[in-house]
Amino acid sequence: xxxxxxxxxxxxxxEPTEWKDELAKRxxxxxxxxxxxxxxxxxxxxxxxxxxxxxAVGRRSSSDDEVPIxxxxxxxxxxxxxxxxxxxxxxxxxxGFFQAINHGVPDTLMDAMMDMEKKFYSLTSExxxxxxxxxxxxxxxxxxxxxxxxxxxxxxxxxxTVDLPSAxxxxxxxxxxxxNPPGFQEVYVEYGKAIYEFAKEIMAIISEVLGQPKxxxxxxxxxxxxxxxxxxxxxxxxxxxxxxxxxxxxxxxSALAILQQGxxxxxxxxxxxxxxxxxxxxxxxxxxVGDVIQMISNARFKSSxxxxxxxxxxxxxxxxxxxxxxxxxxxxxxxxxxxxNPPIYRSVKYAEYILEYLSRGxxxxxxxxxxxxxxx
Ligand SMILES: O=C(O)CCC(=O)C(=O)O
Ligand SMILES: [Fe+2]
Numbered sequence: 479x480x481x482x483x484x485x486x487x488x489x490x491x492x493e494p495t496e497w498k499d500e501l502a503k504r505x506x507x508x509x510x511x512x513x514x515x516x517x518x519x520x521x522x523x524x525x526x527x528x529x530x531x532x533x534a535v536g537r538r539s540s541s542d543d544e545v546p547i548x549x550x551x552x553x554x555x556x557x558x559x560x561x562x563x564x565x566x567x568x569x570x571x572x573x574g575f576f577q578a579i580n581h582g583v584p585d586t587l588m589d590a591m592m593d594m595e596k597k598f599y600s601l602t603s604e605x606x607x608x609x610x611x612x613x614x615x616x617x618x619x620x621x622x623x624x625x626x627x628x629x630x631x632x633x634x635x636x637x638x639t640v641d642l643p644s645a646x647x648x649x650x651x652x653x654x655x656x657x658n659p660p661g662f663q664e665v666y667v668e669y670g671k672a673i674y675e676f677a678k679e680i681m682a683i684i685s686e687v688l689g690q691p692k693x694x695x696x697x698x699x700x701x702x703x704x705x706x707x708x709x710x711x712x713x714x715x716x717x718x719x720x721x722x723x724x725x726x727x728x729x730x731x732s733a734l735a736i737l738q739q740g741x742x743x744x745x746x747x748x749x750x751x752x753x754x755x756x757x758x759x760x761x762x763x764x765x766x767v768g769d770v771i772q773m774i775s776n777a778r779f780k781s782s783x784x785x786x787x788x789x790x791x792x793x794x795x796x797x798x799x800x801x802x803x804x805x806x807x808x809x810x811x812x813x814x815x816x817x818x819n820p821p822i823y824r825s826v827k828y829a830e831y832i833l834e835y836l837s838r839g840x841x842x843x844x845x846x847x848x849x850x851x852x853x854x
Contacts, residue, residue, distance in 0.1 A: 571780065636714070834849060
């Protein structure tokens with residue numbers, strides 16, 4: 479199979495995009511996987527979360543309220559489609575999250591991608607380090623995340639991020655090609671396309687739920703200039719999981735996120751409690767609304783805070799983010815606003831939004847969308 483876009487060195491006058499700060503180029507010995515393989519018995523101080531951030535705080539104990547599970551196969555006939563629309567509307571309004579089953583992404587492709595992720599993390603440190611040195615235009619590469627804010631604890635996670643060449647502005651040709659482990663890129667090209675198609679289907683349904691044509695949301699994020707990147711997250715086993723977080727509470731800056739998880743670890747905040755979202759079947763996909771859809775829908779659909787906790791067992795997840803083109807202006811859609819429902823956000827260029835998102839870190843309760851709220 480042909481790999482569509484080659485990795486190249488960047489020209490000397492190249493201006494990196496705003497996403498460049500998302501992945502931190504940690505030294506090899508600072509990678510979580512490396513530390514764990516060296517056999518540490520205690521979590522280094524830089525990774526210890528302050529008491530109010532630790533995983534046990536605010537975790538829901540009873541289990542009466544669960545993230546909705548939505549059967550995409552309902553959409554096959556007219557009656558079922560109405561039900562599917564109603565289920566997705568409710569999930570996006572109340573939770574901003576749902577788990578999808580019968581979503582159409584082939585089982586074999588999901589398994590193959592997860593196997594490739596595991597193979598990637600089984601490479602030697604030297605082999606993985608190659609991907610820190612390759613230059614790219616987006617936040618793609620290999621490293622840690624959220625390292626920029628010195629007053630915040632480091633996260634117990636290593637990440638490899640790639641982007642889907644067929645879903646991006648082709649003027650940006652410096653994407654990361656993974657040539658080791660062999661076959662990774664080929665599997666990703668197929669997997670990424672299938673996930674992207676699924677995400678477009680969800681956006682079409684959300685558009686119809688909003689009373690708009692199917693391509694409404696996709697057009698709002700730039701049509702063929704929209705992008706998708708995929709993060710291969712690795713949360714190595716932790717000797718003291720009660721002190722750390724794999725990912726601290728955050729809302730996604732994308733339009734949608736689609737997550738494949740190998741084992742439990744994801745939690746979503748609802749009514750002040752952290753609610754675990756374990757995979758509801760071996761190949762379910764978690765779908766969540768990001769800040770972009772919250773803004774376009776004028777907050778009808780919620781981009782909810784979520785986090786990843788770690789355990790004594792290693793965990794892998796694969797998160798794909800559908801994002802507007804950087805030049806797109808985000809704002810509540812005029813079609814969805816009127817006198818009774820005036821826009822609550824001002825318009826902002828997506829590139830500017832990302833700069834804000836990355837400069838804030840995750841220290842406090844501030845939601846980036848709130849920075850663009852209009853005073854009423
Ligand atoms: O791995 C997970 O469970 C969560 C990943 C996530 O929220 C993210 O990558 O933004
Ligand atoms: Fe997330």
